[in-house]
Amino acid sequence: MSADRKSFDRVAGCYDATRALPPAAAADVAAGLMRALREVAPLPSVLEVGIGTGRMALPLLGAGARVVGVDVAPAMLARLRAKRTDLPLLIADAAQLPLRAHAVDAALFVHVLHLLPDAGTALRAATQVVRPGGVLLYGRSDHARSPSRLLIRRARALVGELAGIEFGAQDWHVEADRTFAAHADAVGARRTDVVLARWPERVTGRALLAALEHRVYSSTWAIPDAVMPELLLRLTPWVEAALGGLDHPIETAAKFTLVTARLPG
Numbered sequence: 001m002s003a004d005r006k007s008f009d010r011v012a013g014c015y016d017a018t019r020a021l022p023p024a025a026a027a028d029v030a031a032g033l034m035r036a037l038r039e040v041a042p043l044p045s046v047l048e049v050g051i052g053t054g055r056m057a058l059p060l061l062g063a064g065a066r067v068v069g070v071d072v073a074p075a076m077l078a079r080l081r082a083k084r085t086d087l088p089l090l091i092a093d094a095a096q097l098p099l100r101a102h103a104v105d106a107a108l109f110v111h112v113l114h115l116l117p118d119a120g121t122a123l124r125a126a127t128q129v130v131r132p133g134g135v136l137l138y139g140r141s142d143h144a145r146s147p148s149r150l151l152i153r154r155a156r157a158l159v160g161e162l163a164g165i166e167f168g169a170q171d172w173h174v175e176a177d178r179t180f181a182a183h184a185d186a187v188g189a190r191r192t193d194v195v196l197a198r199w200p201e202r203v204t205g206r207a208l209l210a211a212l213e214h215r216v217y218s219s220t221w222a223i224p225d226a227v228m229p230e231l232l233l234r235l236t237p238w239v240e241a242a243l244g245g246l247d248h249p250i251e252t253a254a255k256f257t258l259v260t261a262r263l264p265g
Contacts, residue, residue, distance in 0.1 A: 006115045006218050008052060012075035015053050018216050021141075021256070025197035029256050030059035032196035033108070033137065036260050037065055040135050041105040049094045049126060050112030054080040054087070056139070061087065068104070070097060094122035102131040110139040113176035115218060123183040133265035136189065138180045139196075139258045140173055146201060146252040147243060151208050151235070152219050158234055162227040177259075184261035193259040201254045205239040206246040 008015060021029060033056065037044035044065050048057050051069025053076050061067050061084065070092040071077050077089050092098050094116055107126035113119040126136060143149055159165050184191040212220055213232060223231065240246050 006221070007073040008218070009073045009075040010221075011216060011218075012053070012073065012079055014216060015076065015079070016055070018211070019055060021055075021197070022199045025199040025256065026055075026059065028197035029056075029139070029258075030063060032194065032258055033060060033139070034063045034065065036135060036137060036258065037106055040133060040262070044106055045104040046106040046108055046137075047097070047099065047104045047126065047129060048108045048110070049097075049122065050109065050115070051080065051089065052076045054083055056108065056110050057087065058083065068099070070094065095125050097125045097129055099129040101128055103129050104134065105131060106135045106137055108137045108139070109180075111141070113138065113180060114173055119176055119179045120183060123180065127183070127187055127263065130263060132263060134263050136180075136184065136261040136263070137258060138176075138261075139256060140176070141254055141256050142173075143201070143254050144252065146254070147203055147205070147250050148208055148211070148217075150242070151212065151239060152217070154238060155212060155220070155223070155231060155235060158231055159223050159227060162230055163224050165222070165224070180259060180261070187261075188264050189261035191259065191261045193257055195255050196258050197256045199254055200251050202249045202251045204247050204249055205243040209236060209239060209246075 020026070037046060046060065046065050046067055048067060048069045051057050051071050052073070057067045057069055068088040070090045072091065072093060074091060077091065080087065080089065090098055095118060107130050113122070116122050123136065130136065181191065209232060211217060213228065215221055243250050
């Protein structure tokens with residue numbers, strides 16, 4: 001596997017617990033995805049790239065979509081197979097999809113484009129397997145200036161001081177947004193975006209530090225083991241001051257946005 005490709009096998013055991021949307025938000029997201037899919041077919045077939053443990057796919061199956069999934073992480077797919085044995089799943093690279101041309105009505109990317117070494121190539125591969133008149137779907141959660149986002153930014157800056165590592169851009173979704181928009185424009189797709197769900201998130205500083213220590217999120221995986229103890233030592237008083245205590249709950253707003261690109265017929 002390419003060193004640039006991020007496999008989520010390392011967090012397969014905690015992925016569902018740490019990435020789940022609140023039930024009401026999850027229902028709204030699934031309903032919004034199905035509305036977009038039914039605009040192109042009454043019983044839509046959809047390829048989910050980076051299907052993981054089925055956070056998006058299982059509600060779509062329950063709503064009547066026909067889903068096939070690809071992922072590079074065998075342990076994530078094993079978790080999904082334990083939930084549904086009838087779901088077609090393939091271990092495959094997003095840039096080399098093992099489907100024939102025009103095989104599905106739609107291709108879905110949720111929280112995966114920013115993880116790929118070449119998102120443009122993946123989008124071109126997906127477009128080849130979607131039929132004319134079908135749709136590309138790109139979904140992501142936005143957390144604005146949430147405590148977790150602020151902590152990661154502070155941590156990345158400190159790692160730069162401690163280990164001399166330059167992480168580059170801090171908002172990892174911006175380039176993915178641009179790449180999706182540029183691809184849609186290049187293929188003549190009609191692009192729209194809509195917010196499918198909004199919800200409040202509550203977190204404490206202690207929980208954020210624990211997630212950092214255990215590398216729950218992919219944005220922390222490049223932090224060297226050798227600097228983690230010093231990093232936590234420096235971050236703890238900063239978090240305590242910034243959040244008003246390690247156990248003081250902070251609530252922020254989050255939302256899920258879906259961008260659709262309807263391909264020419």
